Amino acid sequence: MAAANLGAGGGSHKAPGATGEFFAPGSLVASATPEAQCGLPWIETPTSYDGILLLGFGGPEGQDDVIPFLRNVTRGRGIPDERLEEVAHHYRHFDGISPINEHNRELKTALAAELTARGLDLPLFWGNRNWAPYVNEAMTEAANAGKHRLLALATSAYSSFSSCRQYREDLADGLEDTGLGQTLQIDKVRQFFDHPGFVAPFVEGVRDGLASVEAKFPGINLETEVEVLFSTHSIPNSDADRSGPPERGFGAGGAYVAQHRAVAEVIMGKLGRTTTPWQLVFQSRSGPPQVPWLEPDVNDAIRLLPATGRKAVLIVPLGFVSDHMEVMWDLDTEAMETSAEVGIFAVRTPTPGIHPAYVSGLVDLILERVTGLPGANRPHETTLGPWYDVCRTGCCENARLGFKPALSGLKP
Ligand SMILES: CC1=C(CCC(=O)O)c2cc3nc(cc4[nH]c(cc5[nH]c(cc1n2)c(C)c5CCC(=O)O)c(CCC(=O)O)c4C)C(CCC(=O)O)=C3C
Numbered sequence: 384m385a386a387a388n389l390g391a392g393g394g395s396h397k398a399p400g401a402t403g404e405f406f407a408p409g410s411l412v413a414s415a416t417p418e419a420q421c422g423l424p425w426i427e428t429p430t431s432y433d434g435i436l437l438l439g440f441g442g443p444e445g446q447d448d449v450i451p452f453l454r455n456v457t458r459g460r461g462i463p464d465e466r467l468e469e470v471a472h473h474y475r476h477f478d479g480i481s482p483i484n485e486h487n488r489e490l491k492t493a494l495a496a497e498l499t500a501r502g503l504d505l506p507l508f509w510g511n512r513n514w515a516p517y518v519n520e521a522m523t524e525a526a527n528a529g530k531h532r533l534l535a536l537a538t539s540a541y542s543s544f545s546s547c548r549q550y551r552e553d554l555a556d557g558l559e560d561t562g563l564g565q566t567l568q569i570d571k572v573r574q575f576f577d578h579p580g581f582v583a584p585f586v587e588g589v590r591d592g593l594a595s596v597e598a599k600f601p602g603i604n605l606e607t608e609v610e611v612l613f614s615t616h617s618i619p620n621s622d623a624d625r626s627g628p629p630e631r632g633f634g635a636g637g638a639y640v641a642q643h644r645a646v647a648e649v650i651m652g653k654l655g656r657t658t659t660p661w662q663l664v665f666q667s668r669s670g671p672p673q674v675p676w677l678e679p680d681v682n683d684a685i686r687l688l689p690a691t692g693r694k695a696v697l698i699v700p701l702g703f704v705s706d707h708m709e710v711m712w713d714l715d716t717e718a719m720e721t722s723a724e725v726g727i728f729a730v731r732t733p734t735p736g737i738h739p740a741y742v743s744g745l746v747d748l749i750l751e752r753v754t755g756l757p758g759a760n761r762p763h764e765t766t767l768g769p770w771y772d773v774c775r776t777g778c779c780e781n782a783r784l785g786f787k788p789a790l791s792g793l794k795p
C-alpha cells in the first residue's frame with residue numbers, strides 16, 4: 384500500500400495507510416467542469432468500503448471530565464487559563480455534560496438505520512478528537528472487527544483547520560499511534576456545507592422562524608424590521624485566510640467565510656427572501672485578545688440592531704450540526720440575554736441534528752464514494768462546490784501550529 388497521501392513534511396514521514404493509489408495519474412477521472420481542468424479531485428472509481436468511521440468533536444459527560452476535556456481541546460494552542468475557566472463554567476452550568484456525545488450516538492443510530500434502509504451493509508465506528516470514545520479506539524475497534532477499508536465522515540460541514548484539516552490530521556495521528564497504518568486504509572467524505580441534505584434543515588428553520596416572528600408581530604415588515612444573523616464559530620483570521628485550496632485564491636476570510644456566505648445566500652434565495660436583511664456573524668471566540676479572529680461577534684451585531692429599526696432577530700446556527708455547548712451557551716444563553724437587554728425579540732432556529740434530510744444526505748455522501756459518482760453529477764447548492772474528496776496541498780493548514788501530515792489530501 385502506498386503512502387502517497389501522507390506527505391513527508393519536516394522529515395516526519397508517517398504511517399502509510401490511505402488512498403495512496405488514488406493519486407496515480409489517470410485515477411482522478413477528469414470531467415468537463417472547470418474544476419476538473421484545474422485538477423480538482425473527486426474519486427470517480429467505485430470503492431468497496433467495509434465500514435464508516437464517524438468522527439466527532441467529543442465533549443465531557445460529567446464534572447470530572449470538564450478540565451481534562453478542555454486541556455485536550457486546547458493542547459498546544461496557548462489558550463489562557465482564564466479562558467479555560469470561563470469555558471469550564473459553561474459546562475459546569477449543565478452538570479459538566481455536553482450533549483454532543485449523545486448527539487453523535489443518536490446520529491450513529493440514525494445513520495445505521497438509513498444505511499440499512501438503503502441496502503448498504505456498512506457498520507459504523509465512532510471516535511472523537513477530544514473525548515472518549517477517541518478516534519484511536521474506533522480505529523482499533525474496526526481493525527479488531529476485521530475491517531481494512533474505512534470511509535471517514537466528520538460531523539463538520541465547512542473548510543478550515545478546526546473543521547476539516549484537523550480531522551484529517553487526527554486520522555494520520557491515529558494510524559501512527561495505533562500502528563494500524565498497514566491494516567487500515569481510510570478515505571474521508573467531502574465537506575458538505577452546500578449539500579442539499581445539510582442546507583434543507585436550515586431552510587426550514589429560517590422559514591419557520593420568520594413565520595413565528597410574523598405571528599408575534601402581525602404585519603411586521605420583513606425588509607426593515609427583521610434581521611437574520613447566520614452565526615458560526617469564529618476562528619483566527621490567519622486560519623480563515625488559509626482555509627480552502629491555496630490555488631482557489633479566496634482572499635481574506637478564505638473558503639471558510641466564502642462557504643458560509645454562499646450557503647446563507649442560498650437559504651435566503653430558496654425562501655424568496657433576498658430582500659430580508661441578513662449578516663454572517665461569529666461566536667465563541669477564544670485565544671489571546673491581541674490575535675485577530677473573525678468578526679463581528681453575534682452579541683455586538685445584536686446590540687446594533689435596535690438603532691437600525693429592527694424589532695426581531697433570527698439567530699441561525701449555520702456553522703453547527705447539532706445543539707451542542709456552543710449553541711446552548713453562546714446562542715441560547717448569551718445571545719438571548721443580549722437580545723433581551725436591548726429589547727429585541729429573538730428566535731434561534733434549529734441545527735440539522737438528526738433531521739431526516741440531513742441523515743439521508745450524509746448517506747448520499749457515503750454512497751457517492753461507494754459508486755464513484757462523477758464530480759460533475761454531485762449534488763451541491765452553491766457555485767463553490769461540490770467540494771473535494773482529496774484536499775489540495777496546503778489546504779487549511781494551521782498558521783500557528785505548522786505543517787502536520789494529514790490523510791485524504793495530496794502530498795505537500
Ligand atoms: C471551526 C470550529 C468549530 C466548528 C466545526 C466543528 O464542529 O468541528 C468548532 C466546534 C466546536 N468547538 C467546541 C468546543 C470548543 N472549542 C474550543 C476552541 C476552539 N474552537 C475553534 C474552532 C471551531 N470549533 C477554535 C479555532 C478554537 C480555539 C482553539 C484552537 O485553536 O483550536 C474550545 C476551547 C475553549 C475555548 O476557547 O472556547 C472548546 C471547549 C465544540 C464542542 C461543544 C460541546 O462540548 O458541546 C464544538 C463542536
Ligand SMILES: [Fe+2]
Nearest residue numbers: 545616667709
Ligand atoms: Fe470550538
